Amino acid sequence: MNAFSGFGPAIAAGRSGYGAVSMAVASGRVQLVTIRQESLSLARWRLLWVALGFVFVTLLALVRIGYLGASDNGARGTSLEEALLPPRGEISDRNGVPLARAFPAYALWFNPTALGEDGAPLVRDPAVVAGKLKDIFPDLDQAAVTAQLAAGKQGYIRRRVLPEDANRVQDIGELALEMPMENDRHYPQGSMAAHVLGYVAADGTGRVGMEQVLDAHLSDPATRGTPIALSIDSRVQGALEDELRRGMKLVQAQGGAGIVLDVDTGEVLALASLPEFDPNKIDARGQKLMFNRVTNQVYELGSTFKPLSVAAAIDAGVVRNLGRRWDASPVKVGRFAIKDSHPMGPDLNVVEALIHSSNTVTARLADELGPERMRRTMIDLGMNERPYIELPAKGFPIWPGKKWPRLRSMTVGYGHGIAVTPLHLASAYAAMVNGGIWRPATLRKLGPGEAPKGRRVFKASTSSRMRQLLRAIAVYGTGKNADAPGYRVGGKTGSAEKPGGSAGYRKTALVSTFAAAFPMDRPRYVVIAMLDEPRGTLASSYQRTAAWNAAPIVKRLVPRIGPLIGVRPDDTRDVDISDLKPLIPEANK
Amino acid sequence: MVGGSRIRQIGWALVLAVCFALLLALTFKVNAVKSDVRLAERQIIAAQRAKLMLETEFETRASQQQLSDWNAVEFGYAAPRADQYLESERQLAALGSPRGIDAPEPVRVALNRPAPESDGLLAEWITGEEGDAAPERAERSERHDLIAAGGLAERLASPVAGMASVAEAGQ
Numbered sequence: 001m002n003a004f005s006g007f008g009p010a011i012a013a014g015r016s017g018y019g020a021v022s023m024a025v026a027s028g029r030v031q032l033v034t035i036r037q038e039s040l041s042l043a044r045w046r047l048l049w050v051a052l053g054f055v056f057v058t059l060l061a062l063v064r065i066g067y068l069g070a071s072d073n074g075a076r077g078t079s080l081e082e083a084l085l086p087p088r089g090e091i092s093d094r095n096g097v098p099l100a101r102a103f104p105a106y107a108l109w110f111n112p113t114a115l116g117e118d119g120a121p122l123v124r125d126p127a128v129v130a131g132k133l134k135d136i137f138p139d140l141d142q143a144a145v146t147a148q149l150a151a152g153k154q155g156y157i158r159r160r161v162l163p164e165d166a167n168r169v170q171d172i173g174e175l176a177l178e179m180p181m182e183n184d185r186h187y188p189q190g191s192m193a194a195h196v197l198g199y200v201a202a203d204g205t206g207r208v209g210m211e212q213v214l215d216a217h218l219s220d221p222a223t224r225g226t227p228i229a230l231s232i233d234s235r236v237q238g239a240l241e242d243e244l245r246r247g248m249k250l251v252q253a254q255g256g257a258g259i260v261l262d263v264d265t266g267e268v269l270a271l272a273s274l275p276e277f278d279p280n281k282i283d284a285r286g287q288k289l290m291f292n293r294v295t296n297q298v299y300e301l302g303s304t305f306k307p308l309s310v311a312a313a314i315d316a317g318v319v320r321n322l323g324r325r326w327d328a329s330p331v332k333v334g335r336f337a338i339k340d341s342h343p344m345g346p347d348l349n350v351v352e353a354l355i356h357s358s359n360t361v362t363a364r365l366a367d368e369l370g371p372e373r374m375r376r377t378m379i380d381l382g383m384n385e386r387p388y389i390e391l392p393a394k395g396f397p398i399w400p401g402k403k404w405p406r407l408r409s410m411t412v413g414y415g416h417g418i419a420v421t422p423l424h425l426a427s428a429y430a431a432m433v434n435g436g437i438w439r440p441a442t443l444r445k446l447g448p449g450e451a452p453k454g455r456r457v458f459k460a461s462t463s464s465r466m467r468q469l470l471r472a473i474a475v476y477g478t479g480k481n482a483d484a485p486g487y488r489v490g491g492k493t494g495s496a497e498k499p500g501g502s503a504g505y506r507k508t509a510l511v512s513t514f515a516a517a518f519p520m521d522r523p524r525y526v527v528i529a530m531l532d533e534p535r536g537t538l539a540s541s542y543q544r545t546a547a548w549n550a551a552p553i554v555k556r557l558v559p560r561i562g563p564l565i566g567v568r569p570d571d572t573r574d575v576d577i578s579d580l581k582p583l584i585p586e587a588n589k
Numbered sequence: 590m591v592g593g594s595r596i597r598q599i600g601w602a603l604v605l606a607v608c609f610a611l612l613l614a615l616t617f618k619v620n621a622v623k624s625d626v627r628l629a630e631r632q633i634i635a636a637q638r639a640k641l642m643l644e645t646e647f648e649t650r651a652s653q654q655q656l657s658d659w660n661a662v663e664f665g666y667a668a669p670r671a672d673q674y675l676e677s678e679r680q681l682a683a684l685g686s687p688r689g690i691d692a693p694e695p696v697r698v699a700l701n702r703p704a705p706e707s708d709g710l711l712a713e714w715i716t717g718e719e720g721d722a723a724p725e726r727a728e729r730s731e732r733h734d735l736i737a738a739g740g741l742a743e744r745l746a747s748p749v750a751g752m753a754s755v756a757e758a759g760q
Contacts (some may be wrong), residue, residue, distance in 0.1 A: 069617035083634045098648060103641050163642065188648030238653025486671030559668035569671035 014150040016400035023416070081225075087183040089217060089224035091197060091210060093234040094269075094445045098188060098227070100197050100211065100279075105184035106161040112152040114175040121176045126150040129174055133157065136168045145511040148497050160184060191276040193237050195292045196230065196268075196391070196443060208290050210443060229445040231267035236260050239560040240270040244529060246435025247553035248274055251534035251544075257293040257422045258553075260561065261526045263430040263517065265451035266439035268389070269525065269565065271295075271423075293532065296393040298419040301530075302496030303357045303546075304515040305415030307466060307473075310350060310362070311432050312377040313369045315462040322350050323583055333407045338363045338414075352581045354469055357476030357493065359414045366413025367400045371404035374412055380457040381428040381438055387421050388440030395421050415494060422513070426528045433470065433490075436463045468577045471520040476586040480514055482551035484558040486569025491527075491554065493546035497532070508535050514550035518558055520575040521569055529553040 042245065080263055088102035112121035122129055126149035129221070134142045137158065145157055159175070166179050185200040198209025206215040210230060217223050240258045248256040256274040261267070273293040277286035279547050291297065313319045325347040331338040344356045353361035366374055378384065386394040398419035411417035431438035436458035439451065458466070470490030473479045478493040494513040497505035513530040517523045534549045537543040562569060581587040660666055688695070714754050 066613070067656055069620055070613065071620075080630045080633065083630075084637055098645070101641070101645060103645065104638065163639075186645055186649075188645055189652055190649075190654065234653065238657065242654065415597045558669075563669060568674055569669070570674070571671045 008532060009074055067400070085221060085225050088185060088200065088204075089214070090227035091214070091218070092227045092229050093232045093237070094229055094267075096227070096229065097234045099230065099234065100185060100187050101194060102183055102185050102200075104181050105186075106163065106166045106179045107156060107182050108158040108161050108166075108169060109178045109180055110148060110154055110157050111176050111178045112154055114178065119481075121152050122149060122174055124174070129172065129177075130334075131173050133169070133177075136165050151514070153460055157350055160287060171182065185279075187279045189234065189238070190280060191278045192234070192241060193232055194276045194279050195273045195290070195294070196232055196237075196271050197279055199282055199553050201282075208292075208393070209391060212392050217419070223480070226323070230443050231262075231269060232443065233269045233273070233447045233565060235559045235564050237270040237272065239557060240274070241272045241274070243553050243557040243560070244272050246556075247529070247549060248531060248534075250539035251531060251537050253531040253534040253549070254295055255532040256555075257297075257528070257530040257532075259294055259422060259426045259526070259528045261426045261430055261441060261528075263434040263477070263523050263526055264447050266388075266427070266430065266441045266445050266454075267446055268441050270561075271363075271443075275448055277431070291391050292391065294422050295387055295389055295391050296395040296421065298395045298397050299511045299513075299530070299532075300419045300495035300496045300499070301418050301422070301425050301511070301513050301515075302415040302493030303359075304492050304513050305413065305418075306354060306357065306362045306550045307432060307470060307492050307515075308381065308428055309366050309369070309374070309413040309468050310354060310372060310469065311458055311462055313365050313466055316369055316373050317525045318365065318369050319350055320582070325349055326353065326364055328353070328358055328360050331360050331367075331410065333410065336407060338410065342467075349583050351469060351472060351580050352585070354492070355473055355584065355586070357478050362408040362414045366410050367406060369409070369413075371406060371409035375400075375404050376411040377457065378412065378418065380455065381431060382440075383418065383420050383424055383428070387423040388442075390443045397421070397424065402532050415496060422528050422530050425513070425515055426526050429517060429526045429528070431457045432466050433517045433520075433526070467517075467520050467523060467575050468580055469516065471575045472577050472580050472584060474516070474520075476584050477515070478545075478547045479514070479551055480552040481547055482514055482558075483554045484518075484562075486571050487558045487562050487567065487572050488519035488521055488570075489516050489554065489558055490518070490520040490523075490575070491551075493551060495545040510544050512544065512546035512550045514546050514554050516554045516558075518562070519570075519573070521573055524567055525561075525565065527554055527557060529557070 013494050038410060086102050087104070087410070090098055090102070091100040092098050110121075115121060115123075115585075127146050129149055130140075131145040133145060134140045140158075148155065148157070159182075161179065169179065183204075187194075187197060187199075194209070196209050198207050198211035200211055203209050205579065206212040206218065210228075211218070214228055236289065240260055243256045247253075250518045256272070258270065258272045259268060260270040262269060273291075273292050275289050277289040310319065318531055326349065328344055328348045330340075338359050340359050341357075344352070344358055348358055349360050350357070350361070350365070352358070353365075382388060383397055384399045386396050400412070400417060404412075408417055427438060427441050431454075436456050437454040438457045439454035442452075467490060469477075470492060471488065472490075473492055474483045474490045479489075479491045482489050482491055492515055494511075494515065496511050496513075498508060498509040498511055500506050500509070511532055512528065512534050513528065516527045516529075518525060518527070529550045531546075531549050531553075534540065534544055536544050540548040559569065675684075
């Protein structure tokens, strides 16, 4: 630039006229050159900046790659063990079938502020969204959901959503429909064994059944990984509930209770209290039905006590000769009179008395045994304390106290004046048939050799005699309707009037019980079926007594459960009752 | 070292650079494997959850109450009676009776045994014997095995053996 400007004045000085034009041209060229220079340099700078930008981004990416590659900081969240640990331990039956399990589940929650505080909560019309939800959940109340969505009120639309349904809800594309993960305690078999299991309340703690008992174990991260096996067999439990429910419906009973108990270990294979509740869905009705009739309600169990009295009498040597005739006329003690439900003749032997369920003979037998020995036997059988079982709800028996008058021992002899739970009765029957050892009932699965030692209540010889007598009742007596062919069932009916009313007892409100054991040649299980206030219907030949309603339940139940729990029907085996037959008129017809 | 040649210095630098590069590559590899493991773990968790869900669904559908209701309405299966059980092979054999003189051949089920060719060939190769007699011998011994060790059904089906076994049962 300086070079051109240096020449300029020299030319202008030489040719003044022509020089003005050439100078104008020269200065124009100079300007062009200057502009070109400036543009070039600008372009170079820009290029440099762009290149620098690329280099910076590349460096950034390299650093990031290096950082990611070199550092092990991936989402380390939870370990595999932790992730696979259930939120609450699983409860299974004795064969590993899950009865209660917890797993993460989805809920459907409406969050109206998902799209921001102001403006409509939904992209589309609430009615359209509700219609789409209705397509996914056919049982949805469309009008209610439309109203909820339109009102913009947050809340659950559904508490439990299956994963595939959750995906379909996502496909609707509404951000306000949220799917929070929640822990679901699920009972796959629904109401089955509800009273044994209990349920988990909204605060996450177990209630009522084993959920409450095992709460600490089930929620402790160290122990909840392994399922807890109960002694329940779900197949037996299902069959018991099914048969009990059927029997209950047939005679329109208010309730029913049933137990299947292993006589050698005290394990409870099934325990049912009807009507049941659904632990999957606790409502007001369910809350009312949580009362457990097997372990919590005490009943006067009536004639089912007679075999226990006879066993006590045989054990004590009061009955040495089964052929001895006992007076069967009404017993008068003070102002009370003990009578039989129907006349059975002037005198009976013990076998006949059991077969026909005679109150008078049992009362006389108990009288001869004496209050102290009768009381001792009842205490040995655990009748003076709450039943032994893990469940939290255990009823205290109505126990006649320390000093028993003569009348008390007589009434207890045939199951009145003492009220116990059906579980007490089951444990007592187990002791009576298993060789004489009483063991506490348990709901935990016991391994081989883990059975408690128990305490001896009856002699082994008494026990074997009682097996014969119980079998004789089922073959010739009131238990005929329970004699499932091939299963050698033995047992005793009991129909006790419920307390209340002006006369002390209500004539029409009965508790019908059938207490049984099978197979009688080598007893394995005790079965108790009890109906609360059965009515006389066509199905029970218009009878209310246990022989017509509770005994048929056992007859149907035993063949269903026997083969599953190791008892095969066999017509060629039975306990030998040939020595009793001469004493039973029915056997000699 | 101070006076060391420039080439040596460059050499050391190169070695250092290569080591560093290898270390970097190894670290990358290790972390890549780690994240693969993590991915696999995530997949395991997802699979376990799906399994749990399916299992629970099966359990729920196999509800005892529902099954017994179905049975009452639809199937009518009943518990087996005492006479449907068999104590022993003898009882089973007692159910069969010897085939009458003009009775038709009992229906037999085809038995597919792997051909004893390879066995025969091997035996032939080991012993060096002539191959012609080997397959026939194998077949004969096989039939013998079938009759000797075969099931009760087989024994009952074969007229002679059946008679024998019934006679045995009757003793």
